[in-house]
Amino acid sequence: AQSVTQPDIHITVSEGASLELRCNYSYGATPYLFWYVQSPGQGLQLLLKYFSGDTLVQGIKGFEAEFKRSQSSFNLRKPSVHWSDAAEYFCAVGQNYGGATNKLIFGTGTLLAVQP
Amino acid sequence: EPEVTQTPSHQVTQMGQEVILRCVPISNHLYFYWYRQILGQKVEFLVSFYNNEISEKSEIFDDQFSVERPDGSNFTLKIRSTKLEDSAMYFCASRASREQFFGPGTRLTVL
Numbered sequence: 001a002q003s004v005t006q007p008d009i010h011i012t013v014s015e016g017a018s019l020e021l022r023c024n025y026s027y028g029a030t031p032y033l034f035w036y037v038q039s040p041g042q043g044l045q046l047l048l049k050y051f052s053g054d055t056l057v058q059g060i061k062g063f064e065a066e067f068k069r070s071q072s073s074f075n076l077r078k079p080s081v082h083w084s085d086a087a088e089y090f091c092a093v094g095q096n097y098g099g100a101t102n103k104l105i106f107g108t109g110t111l112l113a114v115q116p
Numbered sequence: 117e118p119e120v121t122q123t124p125s126h127q128v129t130q131m132g133q134e135v136i137l138r139c140v141p142i143s144n145h146l147y148f149y150w151y152r153q154i155l156g157q158k159v160e161f162l163v164s165f166y167n168n169e170i171s172e173k174s175e176i177f178d179d180q181f182s183v184e185r186p187d188g189s190n191f192t193l194k195i196r197s198t199k200l201e202d203s204a205m206y207f208c209a210s211r212a213s214r215e216q217f218f219g220p221g222t223r224l225t226v227l
Contacts, residue, residue, distance in 0.1 A: 032214060043220040044159070044207065051214055090159060094216070103149065103172060104209075104216060106159040 002027045004093050006107035013081050014115045021076040021110050023091030032094035033074040034104065035065055039087045047089075050074065061085070086114045118142045120219035122208050128225045129198055137193045137222045141210030148191045149209040149216060150183065152176065159207065165191065198226045 003026045013019055025031060032051050036044040048059025055067040065076045074091060091107040121140045129135050141148050150162040163173040165183050182194045191210075195202055203226045209216040 036218075041223075044218045046215070046218075049215060092159075094214070103161040103164055103174075104151075104159075105161065108158045 002031070002093055002095065002105045004091050004105050004107035006089075006091055006110050008110045009108070010111045010113070012113040012115060015083050016080050019076075019078045019081045019085070019112070021089050021091075021112070023074045023076065023107060024072050025074065025091070025093045026072065027093055027095075029096055030069070032096055033065075033067060034092040034094065035059065035063070035074075035076050036090045036092060036106075037061075037087045038090065038109075044090070047076070081112075081114055083114045083116065086112055088112070120208055120210055120217050122206075122219040122222050124222060125220065126223045126225070128227065131200055131226055132197050135195050135198055135224065137195075137206050137208075137224070139191045139193070139208030139210075139219055140189050141191055141208065142212070142217055143189070145210035145212045145217075147171075147211045147216075148183075148185070149211075150193045151207040151209065151218075153205045153207065153221075154201075155204070162193075162206075195224075198224075200226050202226050 005024045034049045035047040047063050048057050050057050050067045058064050063078050088109045088111045090109045092104040094104050095102045123138045148165040151159050153159045161174050163177045164171045180196045184192050205221045205223050207221045208219040
């Protein structure tokens with residue numbers, strides 16, 4: 001069965017510092033991978049996605065993520081965090097059905113706090 | 117840019133009442149989904165829908181839940197007799213290809 005693990009429930013970083021949020025997945029084949037961000041009381045905004053090809057993907061707001069098949073990981077990074085990045089971040093894996101995704105399985109989320 | 121819309125944004129209901137949550141997927145999408153997020157928890161898959169039938173459902177999606185595409189634009193989630201534990205944010209999503217596009221969600225509060 002598919003699963004997604006985000007080992008860090010809560011992370012605090014200083015503004016301007018670098019950030020890495022961890023995501024590990026369990027899936028039998030090459031998955032489709034996603035990172036979403038959610039501000040309090042808001043919906044899910046897609047930051048970036050990986051389907052195939054280059055394992056380093058660029059997203060919006062200066063975020064990037066790297067797919068490492070050997071480690072079953074898809075960690076999210078940002079070189080310099082801004083106060084507005086404070087939010088909850090969800091990693092998700094999608095089943096790869098012959099080039100299409102079916103349901104998404106989400107991790108439990110990492111709540112990011114940014115200190116001034 | 118086309119987007120998924122959901123109404124209402126917030127629904128308050130009494131326990132035991134029926135509620136219908138509405139979604140308008142992106143117009144050329146063929147695959148539709150409902151997800152649920154209980155406050156402070158992760159987003160959970162409820163059901164997927166394609167070609168006018170359910171393609172997959174989770175164990176959460178019991179007989180109290182149903183989905184329907186009553187016309188060419190709307191996609192609804194009905195909860196027949198709401199329970200306190202149904203209080204959550206409900207997200208609709210649709211896709212044409214590999215990426216799912218999420219709506220802003222409906223916050224359901226059951227009193």
